[in-house]
């Protein structure tokens with residue numbers, strides 16, 4: 001079997017808490033760690049990666065919240081086999097609180113859906129985003145890890161999140177179009193937040209050679225034009241088990257846990273930066289400030 005999960009560095013065993021994390025836990029009340037997931041280009045596998053990471057981290061005993069910020073075009077509920085009654089639109093419109101909008105998924109993870117088919121949600125105003133961030137802030141006290149799945153593009157909400165994030169996971173294809181858009185997100189992310197730590201997952205990759213060539217190309221461009229480079233987090237192969245899992249509405253890590261894609265996603269879920277992605281002040285407060 002072809003091993004495509006190469007390129008991973010310094011992984012922590014699932015139950016081992018890094019020293020810095022342990023010290024922080026002992027010293028003050030905790031807010032959630034937050035990881036943003038984005039790509040620039042559509043259809044690169046952000047939602048597949050986000051939902052599987054959420055399940056795998058919840059499986060390890062973490063309190064995980066997945067926020068589907070592909071507002072108005074949300075998919076995560078479908079990939080998790082859930083039918084949420086409420087979504088981000090419900091909160092934006094002031095019809096209810098964030099806690100009531102959560103729905104429970106595999107291993108107890110909570111999903112806040114982005115809603116489907118509402119134009120206003122897909123293009124939120126600054127005021128709407130401010131209201132949303134304020135409503136989401138208390139959730140940071142109730143979870144260990146918040147994963148934010150973004151839509152394609154680098155809109156207002158995505159940029160505010162990147163400005164507030166410590167950690168971004170870029171999910172791209174190996175093709176030049178995907179790499180080009182991922183480069184744009186990397187560049188913009190570093191512009192709005194020079195301290196942003198960026199990891200990269202190459203998804204739906206046909207073979208090791210394509211992954212290697214794509215990574216070299218991306219890294220060289222980043223180094224040459226931006227003077228920095230993302231961390232290589234993993235490579236997920238193109239695998240029919242993923243399409244089958246999407247059809248079954250069960251994440252591939254549960255649907256076909258021994259598949260090559262599931263193995264690779266498990267490795268991505270062990271990325272050590274996920275354990276250290278907590279910031280000094282609450283994420284949604286900083287995201288709201290970034291809107292100004």
Ligand SMILES: Nc1ncnc2c1ncn2[C@@H]1O[C@H](COP(=O)(O)OP(=O)(O)OP(=O)(O)O)[C@@H](O)[C@H]1O
Nearest residue numbers: 042043044045046047048152204237238239242243
């Ligand atoms: N590793 C893979 N192997 C095979 N198919 C895959 C893989 N990853 C994703 N796919 C397929 O690609 C489709 C799109 O994936 P996904 O919805 O995660 O992309 P996305 O980046 O979230 O898209 P959008 O930009 O619309 O939010 C999935 O429905 C799945 O069928």
Ligand SMILES: [Mg+2]
Nearest residue numbers: 046047070075
């Ligand atoms: Mg998506």
